[in-house]
Amino acid sequence: MAKKIEKLIIKYLTNSATVTDLDVLSKWIEDPSNKKVFKDFVQTQYVINYSMNDPEAKVVVENLLKTIRKEKSLVFQLKRQPIYKYVVAASVILFLTITFFWKKTNKLEPNEPTIVNVNIIEPGTDKATLTLEDGSQVVLEKGAFFKTQNANSNGEEIIYEANTQKTKSAYNFLTIPRGGQFYVKLSDGTQVWLNSDSQLKYPTYFIEGELRQVELVYGEAYFDVSPSSEHNGAKFKVVNRSQEVEVLGTEFNIKAYKDEVNIYTTLVEGKVSIGYNNKKQYLNPSQQSNLNIEENQISVASVNVYNEISWKEGVFSFRKKSLEDIMKVLSRWYDIDVSFENPELKKAGFNGVLGKDQSIEDILEIIKSFGVIKEYELKNRKVVVK
Template sequence: MKNQNRILYLLTRKRKYGLDEQEQQELDSWIGEDDSKKMLLKQLENQDKQHEVLQKFQRFASQQSLAEFKKHHINVVHSTSRLSTKTRPLIYWSVAALVLVCSTIALYFMADRHTTNKADELSIAAKNIAPGKDKAILKLSNGDYVILEDIAYGTSKNVNGLKIIKSSDGEISYEPSGNTELSVMVNKIVTPKGGQYRIRLSDGTRVWLGAESELEYPLQFAGNSRQVKLSGEAFFEVTRHKGADDVHVPFQLILPQQTIDVLGTSFNVSAYPNDPINRTTLVKGKVKVTTSHSSITLEPGQQALVVKNEGTLQINQVDVRNMEEWKNRSFRFEEESIQEIMKKIARWYDVEISYEGDVTTELFTGAVSKYENPSKVLKLLELTGKIKFRIEGRRIIVMS
C-alpha cells in the first residue's frame, strides 16, 4: 500500500505543476482500475469542485486527516521565477504539509514495515537534538559582554550607564541611565548556532535576528542617518522616522558586497558569509538593493539575489505569504537547493551536515515549523522521494 502522504504530494503536484514520467507511473499505479479514484483525479482539475473532491478523498486516505489534506491541497507555495531553470527543476512543498499542525494527527502513514522502521530510526536517532531558542550575547561598545538569557523576562539590567530592558515577550530595548550619550555607543548583538533574538532599535524599528547572526547598531540614531550592519539573517520592520528638519530619514542596512536603502517597510535578508548568494525579500514597502555593479528597487513580492562570486544582481518573484512566519516559528525556503536548506537546519539545530553520493540538484520551496524535532523536518523532505537522511549523534547525513 502506498504512503498516503506521498499520494497527496503527487495529486497536488500534478494539479499545480505536472508530473515527470516516473511520478505519473507511480500515481497511475495507485489509481489502477478504481473508477472512483479516476473520478477524483478528474474533479481535482476543477477549481470549483475542490471542496467536494477533498471530501471524497477522505475515503481513500482513512489514516490521513482531511483538514491536513485540505490545507495541503489549497496552500501550495508557488513561485513564477527560478534562479536556474535549465538544469534544476523545482519541487514545491505545501505549507500545510510542512507545518506540523497537531500531534494527534498521523502525519505519516507508513503502511509497509520498511518505511515505518525508517521513520522510527530517524526519530530515535534525533531524540537528543533539540530545536533552537532565544539566546544571544550583547557586545557593548566598551568591550563588556551581557548574556541576554540571564535577564529575566519583564525586567531590566543596568550596565555601565545603560539600561537594558527585556519585555515580557523577550524583546530587547534600551534606555539611558544617568547622563549616558547613547548616540556615540555602538553595540552588537550576536546569536550562536541554535539561537535567535529580537531587538527594538531607538527609532522603533524591530529586528528578528536568526541563528548564527550579528547585528551592529548605534544605541541612538543621530542626525539624518540610520545605519546598521548585518551578517547572517534577519527580518526587519522599519519605521518611518523624521530628522530635526522634519525630513524623513532613510534606513540603510550594510551587508557584505551590498547595501539596502529603506524608507519604511518589512523585509527579510539572508547574508551569511559562507553562503554564495545574499537574498533580500520584500514583504511590504520599497527597498533599493545596491552592489558595486548595479542597483535594483524591489516591489512587494520580489526577491533580490546577489551572487557573490559574480557580483551579479537578479530579481525573483516569490510568494511572501509565509515570510513573516519566519520571525516566530518557521523556516522558509524559496527555490533553494538541499545544501542551502541543510545549512539552515545546521544553524538552528546546531548540528553537523555531511553528504554521501550525488544528492539531488533540484530546488525546493516551502515552509516548516522550527520547533519540531529535526527528524520530522527530514521525514517531510523525504516525502518528495528525492532525498534520504541518516542521523549519527549530532551529524545528519544526506543521501541520494
C-alpha cells in the first residue's frame, strides 16, 4: 500500500484528516481491490491479537468502511462549510477498538473512575521563546508577528533567509516550553520540528561551504536536512550532550530529554554517523541508536519509524510502551505533572494511536477503559494514576 494512503488512513483514525484527505481516501477505497488492502492494514496494524480472533473485529472494520462512505456522501454538501472538518469526529469511536494494552501486573478489577475536573487542560500548541544574541527574548505564539534582518515569524513558525555574508554569524536559541511545539526553517533550507520541552541553538545564517552545525541543547527534534550538494559540500552536524550526529543530507529524529539517561536517534532516510566517546556508529534507514550516557554504551535496533516520529504529524503512536514512558510524553504535551499511587502501574503497557488534539481527559478515559488503570484523579494540572 502506498505510503500516502497509509498516512491518510492514520490521519482519519486520529481525527486529523482534512476535506482533501477524505476526498482522496474515499475515491481510493471505491476500488474493490483496495477495500481488502484497507481491511488488512487496519487489522494487522491496529487491532490486537485477541481482537483478531474475536468475530467483532470484522464488524469493526465493516463499520469503519460504512462510516467513510457516509462521510463521503456529505463531502459535496459540506466541503465548502467550515463545520465540515468536524465530520471526521465520528472516528473517535474507533479508538476504543484499535487501542489495546498488555500488563505485567495482575489483572485489575473493573471500578468506577474517580475524576476531579477542576479546570480544563488544553492540548499543546505552537509556541516558543526566541533568545537573540544580545540576550533579549521574544515570545512567539499565534498572532504575534516578529521580524529581524533575515528572519520572519507569524507566531506559529520562524523562517530564516539565506545570507551571503562571510563574517561570523550570531546564534539564536529557540526554546519550546512544556505544552508547546514549533517549526523553524534555517537559513540553509534545513527544516526542524521541535517537540515540547526542547531547546535548539543555531546560527542565524551559515557561511557557504563551511560546516553547518546546530545544537539540540535538550528535548526532541526532527530534522529534514538540506543536502550538502546544495552547499558546496558542507556537511551538517547536530551536537548535543554526549553525542554528535553528522549527515550529508537526510531526515532523522533525535530524542534527548534532560530527565532521561538515554538518547535516541532514529534515521528516516539517508545515512548518519553518530560520534560518542571517541567512537562512531553508523545508522541505516529505519534504524535507531540508543546511547546510555551513564554507561557510555550504544545499541542499534530496527524500529517502526512512524511510531518514533508521529508526534510531528499530530499523532501519539504508542507501541509496547510502558505507562511510565507514555505519561512522560503526555506530561510534556499537556504541561501536567503525573504521579502513580501504585508504583507497579509504571510497568503496565498500552498500545494505541491517539490524536494530539484530544483532551487529556479523553486520553485517560481510553487508557482506563481497557483496564490499564482503575482510576485517575485530575486536579490543578496534576494527575494521580491509580
